[in-house]
């Protein structure tokens with residue numbers, strides 16, 4: 181169904197409410213079967229300039245629309261997304277490869293964000309504050325920053341786009357958005373939904389293309405005052421330094437090396453379920469994916485045995501098939517990176533218990549598939565325990581105590597998500613205090629953040645900002661302090677105080 185629906189369409193940039201053709205394009209490949217799904221336009225810096233110009237003009241008007249009315253548009257966006265949930269999910273599976281159940285989950289995350297951020301249109305709270313002087317009123321309020329640039333990744337092409345664009349819109353900004361070249365369909369579909377929901381022209385502009393052309397032009401554009409980026413560490417760091425030079429606000433959400441801790445008192449069956457879901461779901465291609473299991477030595481063998489039994493049952497293939505549990509890897513570069521880490525793990529002396537190979541026979545031959553992989557007896561220092569692999573590879577690191585588990589968890593460059601399986605209430609509270617990540621789970625895997633809580637990490641994962649939650653508004657608003665003196669005379673602060 182989706183294939184025919186899409187074939188009839190040509191992806192175009194969405195600028196100032198118009199659908200604009202771009203000459204150059206490249207194919208978007210379905211990673212499950214190697215077929216071209218659609219062509220994605222490759223825009224240049226001129227397209228970015230046109231989009232920013234339109235956004236700048238539209239933003240002036242949009243900022244004057246009362247926030248509850250801006251929110252009305254988001255309520256409509258959420259409703260349309262809900263009606264189209266199945267279509268969006270299928271298209272998402274086709275461009276990204278994630279299994280249909282997870283695609284539905286991701287679209288749901290976007291729907292939730294629409295209704296949640298629409299609600300913010302009636303809150304958007306500032307503060308009233310006592311003034312130092314008589315007959316003087318003081319308050320602080322959130323103001324839009326103007327034109328914001330959002331750069332979104334291929335692994336969550338719709339959810340992350342909603343985390344960034346919805347708070348930006350409801351707080352009165354206009355958006356220039358560069359979606360990942362691998363997954364442009366979700367952006368195209370969302371732009372159509374914005375249009376249908378009655379978002380004024382120019383408030384959201386979508387410019388398709390490669391980061392080197394479109395992303396750089398956005399980062400360097402004087403009129404874009406905020407860049408919100410989710411993606412790789414190298415790109416994020418380079419964006420941050422460019423933004424730093426320009427005193428441009430930047431919000432970064434990058435890598436993770438997330439661990440599940442399994443203590444000796446854990447419910448092992450539950451831990452196995454949690455590990456499988458967060459390590460092999462989305463084929464490990466989540467920033468929140470579990471790629472380390474820090475296991476108490478007393479339960480290591482039992483955990484290994486149960487993991488192996490359950491891993492056997494994982495079905496790997498085209499995610500449009502409801503029976504498939506693990507989909508493909510996004511592209512060949514992704515596969516090569518995983519292969520490289522398998523070799524590194526072997527060379528470092530970790531023991532491989534399962535997987536470790538590219539699946540390229542039979543039905544798998546046309547796509548990019550990697551067998552779910554389990555290493556054991558890894559040490560905390562090995563590269564496979566330290567570096568982000570972004571694939572279905574998990575390494576068991578045995579430890580002797582709770583304290584050592586916390587130390588190993590915290591001993592990495594990143595700080596996005598962590599989890600502990602334990603039945604001991606004291607350990608639960610110690611762990612939630614001492615695990616140094618931005619997200620902590622107890623008796624659940626490392627994935628599955630909910631949109632009304634702050635999403636983001638510490639250390640190398642980001643730069644202190646948060647996507648989603650009310651905290652997302654901090655990225656897209658500036659605080660303004662307002663003083664109203666109604667004394668009828670000039671009152672000098674700090675001087676005319678009795």
Ligand code: UN1
Pocket residue numbers: 289335336410465466467468469626627628629630
């Ligand atoms: C990501 O991988 O960048 O918490 C986002 C989760 C999802 C979002 C992941 N809700 O796993």
